Structure formats: C-alpha cells, structure tokens
Amino acid sequence: MKRAPAPDAGPAAASRIHDVAREAGVSTATVSRALRGLDRVSPQTRARVAAAAEALQYVPSPTAASLKSGKTGVIGVVVPFLTRWFFTNLMDGAEALLRQDGYHILVFTIGARGDQRTQVLDHQLLGKRLDGILVLSADLDPHEVALLAGLRVPIVTVGLDLPGCDRVGIDDVHVADTAMSHLIRLGHQRIAYVGGNPAEDVHIATAVNRLAGVTHALHRHGLRLDTRHASHGDWTVHGGVAFAERLFREQTLPTAVLAASDEMAIGVLYAARRRGLDVPHDLSVMGIDDHEMSFTHELTTVRQQVREQGWEAGRLLLDALYADGPPASRREVILGTELVERRSTAPPSAS
Amino acid sequence: MKRAPAPDAGPAAASRIHDVAREAGVSTATVSRALRGLDRVSPQTRARVAAAAEALQYVPSPTAASLKSGKTGVIGVVVPFLTRWFFTNLMDGAEALLRQDGYHILVFTIGARGDQRTQVLDHQLLGKRLDGILVLSADLDPHEVALLAGLRVPIVTVGLDLPGCDRVGIDDVHVADTAMSHLIRLGHQRIAYVGGNPAEDVHIATAVNRLAGVTHALHRHGLRLDTRHASHGDWTVHGGVAFAERLFREQTLPTAVLAASDEMAIGVLYAARRRGLDVPHDLSVMGIDDHEMSFTHELTTVRQQVREQGWEAGRLLLDALYADGPPASRREVILGTELVERRSTAPPSAS
DNA sequence: TTGTACGCGTTATCAT
DNA sequence: ATGATAACGCGTACAA
Numbered sequence: 001m002k003r004a005p006a007p008d009a010g011p012a013a014a015s016r017i018h019d020v021a022r023e024a025g026v027s028t029a030t031v032s033r034a035l036r037g038l039d040r041v042s043p044q045t046r047a048r049v050a051a052a053a054e055a056l057q058y059v060p061s062p063t064a065a066s067l068k069s070g071k072t073g074v075i076g077v078v079v080p081f082l083t084r085w086f087f088t089n090l091m092d093g094a095e096a097l098l099r100q101d102g103y104h105i106l107v108f109t110i111g112a113r114g115d116q117r118t119q120v121l122d123h124q125l126l127g128k129r130l131d132g133i134l135v136l137s138a139d140l141d142p143h144e145v146a147l148l149a150g151l152r153v154p155i156v157t158v159g160l161d162l163p164g165c166d167r168v169g170i171d172d173v174h175v176a177d178t179a180m181s182h183l184i185r186l187g188h189q190r191i192a193y194v195g196g197n198p199a200e201d202v203h204i205a206t207a208v209n210r211l212a213g214v215t216h217a218l219h220r221h222g223l224r225l226d227t228r229h230a231s232h233g234d235w236t237v238h239g240g241v242a243f244a245e246r247l248f249r250e251q252t253l254p255t256a257v258l259a260a261s262d263e264m265a266i267g268v269l270y271a272a273r274r275r276g277l278d279v280p281h282d283l284s285v286m287g288i289d290d291h292e293m294s295f296t297h298e299l300t301t302v303r304q305q306v307r308e309q310g311w312e313a314g315r316l317l318l319d320a321l322y323a324d325g326p327p328a329s330r331r332e333v334i335l336g337t338e339l340v341e342r343r344s345t346a347p348p349s350a351s
Numbered sequence: 352m353k354r355a356p357a358p359d360a361g362p363a364a365a366s367r368i369h370d371v372a373r374e375a376g377v378s379t380a381t382v383s384r385a386l387r388g389l390d391r392v393s394p395q396t397r398a399r400v401a402a403a404a405e406a407l408q409y410v411p412s413p414t415a416a417s418l419k420s421g422k423t424g425v426i427g428v429v430v431p432f433l434t435r436w437f438f439t440n441l442m443d444g445a446e447a448l449l450r451q452d453g454y455h456i457l458v459f460t461i462g463a464r465g466d467q468r469t470q471v472l473d474h475q476l477l478g479k480r481l482d483g484i485l486v487l488s489a490d491l492d493p494h495e496v497a498l499l500a501g502l503r504v505p506i507v508t509v510g511l512d513l514p515g516c517d518r519v520g521i522d523d524v525h526v527a528d529t530a531m532s533h534l535i536r537l538g539h540q541r542i543a544y545v546g547g548n549p550a551e552d553v554h555i556a557t558a559v560n561r562l563a564g565v566t567h568a569l570h571r572h573g574l575r576l577d578t579r580h581a582s583h584g585d586w587t588v589h590g591g592v593a594f595a596e597r598l599f600r601e602q603t604l605p606t607a608v609l610a611a612s613d614e615m616a617i618g619v620l621y622a623a624r625r626r627g628l629d630v631p632h633d634l635s636v637m638g639i640d641d642h643e644m645s646f647t648h649e650l651t652t653v654r655q656q657v658r659e660q661g662w663e664a665g666r667l668l669l670d671a672l673y674a675d676g677p678p679a680s681r682r683e684v685i686l687g688t689e690l691v692e693r694r695s696t697a698p699p700s701a702s
Numbered sequence: 703t704t705g706t707a708c709g710c711g712t713t714a715t716c717a718t
Numbered sequence: 719a720t721g722a723t724a725a726c727g728c729g730t731a732c733a734a
Contacts, residue, residue: 014479016711027721032713040719059478063423064711066414067726074457082443083436083643083658092433095460099471104480105458106425109446120450127410128365128727129455237647270647292434293644296588296621307434367727378705383729391703415727418710479711 015056024052035060075317076130078108078121078148080138084236085263085291086306090136090158093310101318106130113139113200121147132317135162136310139204154320154327156313160204166316168333170304172206175337176213176260179288179302182339183256184221187347188284191218192229192254194243194264207232210260210288229254233264240267248275255284255348262287262294262301269297269344280346290340298343305335366407375403386411426668427481429459429472429499431489435587436614436642437657441487441509444661452669457481464490464551472498483668486513487661490555505671505678507664511555517667517682521655523557526688527564527611530639530653533690534607535572538698539635542569543580543605545594545615558583561611561639580605584615591618599626606635606699613638613645613652620648620695631697641691649694656686 020035021028026045034041034049041049052058066072075098079087095105106129110120121144130153137159140148145162148155155165183191193214196207218224228250233239240259244267247257259265265287269279277283287294290303312333320327371386372379377396385392385400386409392400403409417423426449430438446456457480461471472495481504488510491499496513499506506516534542544565547558569575579601584590591610595618598608610616616638620630628634638645641654663684671678 017713018711028712029714029722030720033720036713042719045719057474059474061418061479061711063414063417063479064726065713067412067418067711067728068713070726072414082446083439085434088434088439091458092460095433095458099460102476104476107442107446107456107458109443109450123408123410125453125455128412128414237643266644266647292588293617293647296617296644297647368729369727379728380706380730381704384704387729393703396703412727415710416729418712418727419729421710 015058017058017060019056020049020052020058023056024049072129072131073102074104074106074130076106076108076126076133077136078110078133078138078140079136080110080112082107082109085293086261086289087136089306090310090313093307093312094134094136094314095310097311097314098318103131103318110138110140110144113141117141117144123147123150126151132156132321134158134313134317135160135165136313137204137206139200154317156317156320158309158313159206164330166320166327166331168309168313168316168335170309170335170337172209173213173216175288175302175304176210176258177217178213178337178339179258179286180214180217181220182300182341183258183284183286183345184217184223186256186284186345188254188256189223189348190226190229190252190254190256191223192247192257193225193260194230194240194257194268195232195260196235197232207260214258226254233259233267235261235263237263237267237270240264241271242267244268244271248272248277253283256345257283257285259285259287262289262291262299265299265301265344266291266293266297269299279344281349284345284348286345294340295342300342300345301340303338303340305337309333309335366409368409368411370407371400371403371409374407375400423480423482424453425455425457425481427457427459427477427484428487429461429484429489429491430487431461431463433458433460436644437612437640438487440657441661441664444658444663445485445487445665446661448662448665449669454482454669461489461491461495464492468492468495474498474501477502483507483672485509485664485668486511486516487664488555488557490551505668507668507671509660509664510557515681517671517678519660519664519667519684519686521660521686521688523560524564524567526639526653526655527561527609528568529564529688529690530609530637531565531568532571533651533692534609534635534637534696535568535574537607537635537696539605539607540574540699541577541580541603541605541607542574543598543608544576544611545582545584545591545608545619546611547586548583558611565609577605584610584618586612586614588614588618588621591615592622593618595619595622599623599628604634607696608634608636610636610638613640613642613650616650616652616695617642617644617648620650630695632700635696635699637696645691646693651693651696652691654689654691656688660684660686 017028017031021031031049034046081087110117132153133155135157157165158168195211198207233243257268268285272283287299287301290301294301368379368382372382382400385397432438461468483504484506486508508516509519546562549558584594608619619636623630623634638650638652641652645652
C-alpha cells in the first residue's frame, strides 16, 4: 500500500462500486445488479452504469464479492507432479474447461507420498479458499482425504476413487489386458512386466488393476508371470531403465516386456539399446498411455485420452457446482482406450 | 449454502474468530494477534487462544483477511502451455519456492498467440486477485503487457524482457553459439538450422538470439547458413518433423542439423530414421535444452537449468513482495548452460 | 496487555 | 425498477 502512484500512468487508485454509482447517478445496489446482468434493471440505467464503469475502469473486487457471496471462483487442483506428461495433460484439459466458466485454477503439487506433503495440503491454506477440488491421480493418505472432505466442497477425482466423489478414469484392467493380449497374440510366451508399486499406490488402483489385467490375459492363455521377470517401477523412464538392467542380468531373458506406463517402456527401450539388443528382433517392448514421446520411440502402446479425462473432470465439477444441494447420485465417466501398433513389437524371433 | 450439514461429520458450520474469542474468554482482537504471533500477548493468553482455536478447528477466512489487508497470498503464473516440458518445469520450480512462503499459484494458460488470448488475460479476472505475477516465457502482446502492468503488482519474467521487470533467463546467443560451434568443431560445414519463428515471438528474444548465436559461430569460421537449409518451426516435435521432411527434399543435404529446441531435434531424428538415414553416420543432429527425453534419444544438446530458472524467478518475486515500496533497481539472473555430448553427433562421414 | 469499534468493497434483503 | 442498509469475517487504530 505504500507504493506511490506512478505519475505517468492510469488512475492512481482503483475505483470502487461507489464511484461508479455516483458517476452514473444511481445507487451501488443498482450498479451491482446492472453489471452482473441481473433482472429488474431498465435498459437505459444499465447502459448508463456500463458507461460509467467503463469510464472509471471499474473492476469489482473479487475479494469483497467472495466475502459476501461465499464463492471464490477458484478450483483447487491437487496433483502429485507438475512435470509429468500425464498430470500436465489432465490439468490442461481441466483448466481449459473450467476457464470457460470463469473459474480459476489454484495448483497444489503434493509430490511423492510421504515427503513433506502435510505442509502442502494444509487446513490453513485450503480453508474457505476453494469452490471445488479436482484430485488428479494423487494417492492421498487418509488424513489428506479427511482434510479435503472437511472442506465441504464438491470433489472430482481422476484415476482414483474417493468415497462419494464423482470420478473420471479408464478401465485399467482392460487396458492392461489389451496390451498383454497383443503380445501373446504375436506369439510371445515369456513376457516380463514392470508395473506400479501396489504398496505405494494404496489409493490409486492403477497399479493393482493393471497387474490384474496382465494376469487375466496371461491366465486366459495358460501363461503366468515369471516372478523373476516381474517387478515394479516408479512409472518413470529411470524406473524403466533400472528394471531393465535388473532383468537383463537374469539367466533366461523374456522375448517381450510390457511396462505399465510408456515412460517406463521408454526406459526399457533405452536400456535394451545400451545393451546391444535389437528391438523388436531380440526383444519386443510395449507400454501403456501413448505418451507424447512414444511415437518418436516407435513404441507400441495402448492409448488413453488424458486431456479428455481432465476435461470431463472439469465438467463433472461444474455440474456439481451449479447444482447446489447434495448430489443426487455419484457419477463415473470411463473413457475408452485404443491399441496403437508401432515398431517396438513383433513376433518372437526363431532363435 | 443450501448444502445441509452432514449429520455424521465435523462441525456443521465453520467457526469464526468471534467463536474463538468467546471460547477463550478474550476479544477478537486478541485472538487475531495471538494467532498471528504478534507482540504484546501474554503467553498464557496466547496458549488459551491457541487451544480454543484448535478445539473449534478455527481457520481464518483468507477472503476476509484479504479484504482488510489488500494481500491475497496468490501469485499469478502466466504461461503459454501447460503441457510442454519447458513451461511445466519452470512452474514446478517457481511453485516449490513460493509455496515455502505460503503463497499459492493461480494458473493462466494463454496458449499460442492470437488465439482467444484476450479472454484469458482479462482485466476482470485479474483485478485485485494477485499479489504478484510470474510471466513464464509467454510472448505477450502490447495490450496484455499493459494489462499486467496496470495491476500494479511486482512482475518477474523468465525468458523474456518486460520494461522495468526483474528477469531470469539464460544467454541464448551463447547457448546457440556453443551448439553450433560444437558441430563445426566436429568438422561439419553444411549445417542446417531450424529455429523459432522471429515473426511470431516478438517479445521473446529467444528465436532472435539463438539465430544470432548460430550466425556468429558460423561467421567466425567463415561459414554461413544456406537459406535452403534454414527455416523455423514451432518448437515442437511435429515442427521438427515437418522441417526435416522439407529439408530432405533438397538436392544437397547437410551433414548436420541444429535445432533450437530438443523437441524439434527429436522430430528431426524421427524423420531421419523414417527416411532410412543413420544418425550420426549420415547425419548429425543436435538440439538445445536437454529435454527430459533427450537422453533416451541419445541427443547431443546444450543443457539449460529450467527448474532452477523457475526457482530463481520465484525468489526475485518474493524479494519484491517483501520489499514494499518501489524497487531500487531492476535485477537480472542469468543461469549457466552446459554442452552435453551424446551419440547423435559425430564427425561427418567421408562419403 | 487487552478490548472497542470501525472499515475493507461487495452483495442481498427489504422497502419504496 | 431502484435505493437504503445490513451483513460477510477479519485486522487495526485507538482507547483503556
């Protein structure tokens, strides 16, 4: 507030609703009604108010409006990482939709579980600041869930289930089944799998469900996972590299590797190339997601529509926001997936 | 507000400062002072207030506090895209730092220039909502600049210059010079270059500066850009692919390609492989950035520290926020860069 | 050290 | 259709 008004630019102080009222010769109540397009304002008055507001460069204070109305126009987006393809695409989709309706996005990056997360999702920081919450594939612990639920605002999740909350996602069992079935159909029998860590991803069923899909597909064809060829990574490229390096030390190698994420699959590709293995001749590699960099790696995968999921989540949240009163029922949107064949997979070589 | 209080959970209504005051047997003023750690509160009183606040689950209303103080605790981050590596890493760095000081991040994704941007950076939406602004490599047009400047809050930019604003960045001329010099040192003489579009990136000197660095390096060695081998892309993988496909239709091919971004370089790699060219034997390819997927593509590049730039930008903004009153001087933080040699580059083959 | 009382800028209720 | 006025919840002079 000590910032002196610059002598060379615009109005020294922002104008308030009172100034507009005086300028237009009406009351503040009328200004408020006119500017927000409410009923019961004569066309002439509305025009006069609009002109006055324009002349005075009037911008309503969102703070004051929020204090009175209880609505902030802000949606909290809870996301583990800001730098990973999956999450940023979710955010992008959600933001695009929410912005159309004048909502703003407040970001809460909570990072990997167990870190300093309690500092991020803090009662103090969240309190009365948000109209709604989007939880984007963040594996919240019970305390965090309770914190969010205590806010008493609509919550929509993507990629996980929260009791009573609307939800968007894909069929993870099916997507993994599709991927594994493709490798089996090509003729592979010794297939390695690197999934997510079910112990870490307690609230995110992704790791569990994709493993289930993999197992289903194998069982259907009388196959099973070789424990020496199955492990879990952290969903990242480096996790995939680490998995592959362990794998390559085994006596018998698989003829194909399925990774639960494209990023891990790309890590496997990298490690394989480093070891001099020819993909797909010596080893087929397949992922799940269709990451933006999958095509440049010629990676066969099963595509999910990530941006669309964010978009749908935003839509569900808006619905909940406009329908005040408790929701009639819980809604679920499950988007489809699609096999994308590229050059990283082939039938096992005769050798 | 019609949402009926759930019978099975917490307090029906959030408690206000008045409730805490009554519970602790003091005035609201004392509660305010005690809870915010101000002086002139006796230890006993402070403890009693703290206990009462705890018991009532009291959380101060940020809205009301903002209305009084004029501070919102919110920083606006203006960014072109939410889904690109460079921007998300900047955001991540900035958010990590700003959160330490209790600030929140409000995202403004403005997209490519000329789209529907005016709808995003709107006077109405920005007004009185932000304590400060971070402009992350967004090429604002004059109207948008005026809009932000009119907010009268501290602004820090990354990757561009705004009059009077603190700034973080790298030496783009130097980084491009380093890259081109590396190719020349390897023995290349016919080197193609795909840069950014200087016509589109008016306010971002990146395209211009990197081209300047490229030209400097060439001139120093008596070389120059073949206009048939130089063009501009849109910084993306697809832009790189498109450039390479045009390039490969030329009569004489270069022995090396430098791209102004790793994403474009990766596109060039992809197109080269599709065409059956062996990298680096038939063609050396080099980028700038050290994108997270560059090592999986074995791409030689010049690394810049992106997350660190976001972090530094946050730091500059905090400084400006704490030092009220007009800034004494304009500050610039220029971070270093580093050549990263991988397998996509080699001396030109004898053929 | 603590309490009283006013104001922040808007919206909503009730008159008119 | 419009105006007067009371909240909204907190911070902070100023008084005690």
